Amino acid sequence: xxxxGIPGSNANHSYNRMLLEYMSKAYEHDMxxxxxxxxxxxxxxxxxxxxxxxxxxxxxxxxxxxxxACPETDHSVPSSLKSIIEWLSYQLHPxxxxxxxxxxxxxxxxxxxxAQVDLRDVMISPGVNARVFQKEDFFMSFAQNxxxxxxxxxxxxxxxxxxxxxxxxxxxxIANDExxxxxxxxxxxxxxxxxx
Amino acid sequence: xxxxxxVGTNADFSYNRILLHFMKKHFWRMADIEIAEIKxxxxxxxxxxxxxxTPVWKLKQQINAADGVIFATPEYDHAVPAALKSAMEWLSYxxxxxxxxxxxIVGVSYGRQASARAQQQMRKMLLSPDCNANLLSGNEVxxxxxxxxxxxxxxxxxxxxxDNLEKCFTNFVEYAELFKNASRGEQLxxxxxxxxxDAYVNFPTGRLSLREIxxxxxxxxxxxxxxxxxxxxxxxxxxxxxxxxxxxxxLGETYSECHPPKAVPAVKAIIDSFKNGTKDVVARxxxxxxxxxxxxxxALRDVDGHYLGTxxxxxxxxxxxxxxxxxxxxxxATSSASHGHAAPAPAAEPAxxxxxxxxxxxxxxxxxSTPSEPAAPVMSAAxxxxxxxxxxxxxxxxxxxxxxxxxxxxxxxxxxxx
Numbered sequence: 163x164x165x166x167g168i169p170g171s172n173a174n175h176s177y178n179r180m181l182l183e184y185m186s187k188a189y190e191h192d193m194x195x196x197x198x199x200x201x202x203x204x205x206x207x208x209x210x211x212x213x214x215x216x217x218x219x220x221x222x223x224x225x226x227x228x229x230x231a232c233p234e235t236d237h238s239v240p241s242s243l244k245s246i247i248e249w250l251s252y253q254l255h256p257x258x259x260x261x262x263x264x265x266x267x268x269x270x271x272x273x274x275x276x277a278q279v280d281l282r283d284v285m286i287s288p289g290v291n292a293r294v295f296q297k298e299d300f301f302m303s304f305a306q307n308x309x310x311x312x313x314x315x316x317x318x319x320x321x322x323x324x325x326x327x328x329x330x331x332x333x334x335x336i337a338n339d340e341x342x343x344x345x346x347x348x349x350x351x352x353x354x355x356x357x358x
Numbered sequence: 359x360x361x362x363x364x365v366g367t368n369a370d371f372s373y374n375r376i377l378l379h380f381m382k383k384h385f386w387r388m389a390d391i392e393i394a395e396i397k398x399x400x401x402x403x404x405x406x407x408x409x410x411x412t413p414v415w416k417l418k419q420q421i422n423a424a425d426g427v428i429f430a431t432p433e434y435d436h437a438v439p440a441a442l443k444s445a446m447e448w449l450s451y452x453x454x455x456x457x458x459x460x461x462x463i464v465g466v467s468y469g470r471q472a473s474a475r476a477q478q479q480m481r482k483m484l485l486s487p488d489c490n491a492n493l494l495s496g497n498e499v500x501x502x503x504x505x506x507x508x509x510x511x512x513x514x515x516x517x518x519x520x521d522n523l524e525k526c527f528t529n530f531v532e533y534a535e536l537f538k539n540a541s542r543g544e545q546l547x548x549x550x551x552x553x554x555x556d557a558y559v560n561f562p563t564g565r566l567s568l569r570e571i572x573x574x575x576x577x578x579x580x581x582x583x584x585x586x587x588x589x590x591x592x593x594x595x596x597x598x599x600x601x602x603x604x605x606x607x608x609l610g611e612t613y614s615e616c617h618p619p620k621a622v623p624a625v626k627a628i629i630d631s632f633k634n635g636t637k638d639v640v641a642r643x644x645x646x647x648x649x650x651x652x653x654x655x656x657a658l659r660d661v662d663g664h665y666l667g668t669x670x671x672x673x674x675x676x677x678x679x680x681x682x683x684x685x686x687x688x689x690x691a692t693s694s695a696s697h698g699h700a701a702p703a704p705a706a707e708p709a710x711x712x713x714x715x716x717x718x719x720x721x722x723x724x725x726x727s728t729p730s731e732p733a734a735p736v737m738s739a740a741x742x743x744x745x746x747x748x749x750x751x752x753x754x755x756x757x758x759x760x761x762x763x764x765x766x767x768x769x770x771x772x773x774x775x776x
Binding site: 174207 | 367
């Protein structure tokens with residue numbers, strides 16, 4: 163499966179980026195983690211979509227699925243991530259019908275759970291229209307204790323649960339493709355009927 | 359009542375901006391609403407260099423000086439726009455500027471939802487521990503169908519919307535008043551009338567009442583700001599027409615909080631040099647508010663030389679320079695050399711008053727070792743220190759001019775930042 167990983171933090175040090183980088187290293191999926199550190203803040207008065215956003219949009223279009231690793235600030239989605247989603251739901255819409263897995267890490271007990279709930283709302287809003295996997299919640303708490311110096315996750319139960327999330331998500335992505343196909347066919351048929 | 363109203367978008371056109379401008383006009387009798395834009399703030403990141411955060415500092419200063427904050431939020435993708443979220447992150451990351459600050463949320467949208475979901479998120483954010491604002495509960499200002507309810511010239515013309523806005527805003531003013539009366543700032547302002555009015559301080563050279571001390575600090579033609587030994591802004595003299603406008607809410611801030619970020623390294627250098635004893639005074643002449651101003655930073659030390667803080671001594675020197683340019687001292691020189699000691703006085707001041715002042719200072723200078731005055735050695739030490747300060751002052755000024763790394767004097771004092 164071809165996956166684009168989007169870290170939700172623009173900070174130089176981010177456990178959420180480390181989580182995605184670990185996933186791209188540890189699993190056989192073809193996973194690319196995009197760099198979000200120099201993306202300008204979304205502005206609806208901007209005439210041109212930034213080149214980095216266009217590249218990201220192309221990568222998402224070409225991918226089978228997206229994994230977003232979301233930190234939490236002030237109990238909600240960080241502006242750096244929200245800004246990217248705003249860019250990608252304005253002139254471009256690469257998330258349409260795309261299977262998305264939300265994960266998140268934090269240095270306290272919550273594991274960015276509140277931000278992920280908000281992020282789910284954002285991802286399924288009509289302008290974004292992604293297909294968000296909701297069978298499992300991946301909330302990585304006390305992330306500072308779970309990585310070694312190579313960025314590898316050291317805790318076996320975390321790895322085991324991550325394995326399960328990714329496996330279930332892959333099944334969801336496959337089923338989603340079928341569902342989208344069926345829905346498109348049904349829509350085309352309904353439109354034909356309506357036109358008569 | 360003074361409020362800051364934050365436009366929750368960086369877009370060129372925004373009905374939320376229009377709403378705030380409408381509120382500013384509509385409620386001018388009830389409150390002074392200052393509109394703040396967020397479009398100049400850098401995108402939030404923990405890694406933005408400190409010296410690039412001046413717009414953030416300005417916004418925090420505005421909020422600090424206000425009795426409450428109004429947030430107008432649009433809604434993007436069922437949530438708060440990234441630009442507003444970024445501003446919220448700046449205001450809550452390593453900052454307590456919103457702590458306890460009365461806050462109100464309003465919002466406009468083209469559709470019927472009126473940014474309800476974004477407003478809900480704003481409520482959650484403002485109540486989170488890092489923001490910790492005193493959020494006005496209830497009182498929802500949800501204005502939908504923006505294109506219909508606003509006139510072309512930016513007035514809210516839907517009567518039901520106006521009624522609701524008036525009700526909610528009135529509640530907010532009442533709510534903010536509760537905190538204003540209880541606020542620390544208000545208590546501090548009670549210093550205008552000292553609680554213990556009959557207390558005296560015995561100086562080695564005489565006795566002053568608290569009222570007299572306060573009156574003296576407020577009357578001398580220089581304003582005084584004190585950064586105490588813990589690096590916090592502890593005091594400013596309540597002189598009328600100050601060059602630097604200060605606010606009681608700034609008291610207690612560290613010097614890095616109360617100066618613009620780009621000036622902080624220069625301030626730190628001065629304070630460090632005072633602490634380690636390499637300097638006692640730094641002078642900065644500059645033009646400010648249209649006249650010539652001299653700022654001097656003095657190390658405040660006790661009689662044993664221990665560092666007590668830094669005082670910033672600021673005043674317009676136009677009067678003095680005019681006197682000098684009009685030959686005030688050349689005339690004096692012919693009549694009496696002792697006038698060289700005279701404290702600067704306005705040109706219109708009658709001569710006897712000048713003489714009286716001169717006489718007093720002559721006495722203390724001419725008889726420093728009178729046995730009946732135990733304070734005399736201290737006085738003469740103080741005089742020496744002042745003289746030392748004079749020469750250091752010049753050194754300090756020229757160093758500042760030679761050093762390209764030094765932040766310019768204007769930025770340092772915040773004058774140009776207002």
